Amino acid sequence: MDSCKIAVVGATGAVGQVFLEIAQQRNFPMDEIRLCASIRSVGKKIKYKSQEIEVELCTPELLQEVDFAFISASGDVSREFAPLAAKRGTVAIDDSSEFRMDADVPLVVPEVNAEDLENHKGIVAIPNCSTTPLVMVLNPLMKNSSVKRVVVDTFQSVTGTGAAALSEMKDQSQAVLNNSPVIVKEYPHQIAFNVLPHIEPFQENGYTREEMKMLYETQKILHDSNILVSATCVRVPVAVSHSEAIHIEFEQPVSPQEIKEILGKQAGIKIVDDPFSGVYPMPIDAAGGDDVLVGRIRKDISHPNGIALWVVCDNLRKGAALNAIQIAEEMMKREVVLKSNWRK
């Protein structure tokens, strides 16, 4: 398959806008693009290359007319439209958490488990934007020595919540600096000049849903239910890019130099690690780029087989839109898109 027809559902949102930017940058091969959003945006025009494209409502008929529906809207929208698309022979590439743990739905980071795309049944899910950089790092390292346990603390930007959260952080920052009252809508507390150890609802076990996603999604993508992941997910007042402090316990001792060499050869990863010169990954450097940046690679002094590192990744690009486009590219390359190939 050399070219395709696509629909972007959620085209006006934080991920949707970045999706359109990346599709242009990569010259994603398509004959037709349809843009969908909520009723609020219908009729609005969005520029794509030289075209002005009018935003439409998503309908079953529209979904039938395309090869891929990239859905980046909300869980409710995905629940409604992804199965409708799949039923009509269209591949839904879904950004929400709705179908990620469904046994019939591959959960894919192309650099890690592209072969899972061969078994799709019309819906392919994208991992949580914090899981993606974690599995990008763990996968090549596991080939060297099994990973037993991971402790990860995330520092997640506000665009991880969407476009409205970014506006809220800017408004709150202005209000604090002007000594004006702060209005809180998107988060349980003020995010400007603050950090919130609370992303998604708390579960019975004291972890949040976001933290449990990092365990379950990691096990599914890496096909290893023995890997244990303990996450603490924290929202920070950063515009774009999620950071993660990761501690990995391997089966055998591994040196920081080995880690550097293995990750240095991995597509999609860039080593940024010269701390004595002040060089380490930062959100402002990862934002707008495609690579997962890895630095602060060191021996974990609390465990003989432990390694500690610091990872930063653009949540809107590799954490969402870029991963979606790479999945579509990989499916076209493997020729597993065409309706007749999977719709039996």
Ligand SMILES: NC(=O)c1ccc[n+]([C@@H]2O[C@H](COP(=O)([O-])OP(=O)(O)OC[C@H]3O[C@@H](n4cnc5c(N)ncnc54)[C@H](OP(=O)(O)O)[C@@H]3O)[C@@H](O)[C@H]2O)c1
């Ligand atoms: N942000 C991230 O870093 C990230 C990473 C991974 C996954 N995701 C997932 O990606 C999805 C979108 O996130 P986002 O950050 O882009 O959110 P966002 O900025 O809030 O954008 C939401 C988009 O969904 C559209 N929408 C709302 N209701 C709709 C409906 N009934 N039909 C069609 N479109 C509708 C909105 O259109 P209007 O403009 O008309 O309201 C807007 O385009 C979510 O499922 C999120 O969990 C996000």
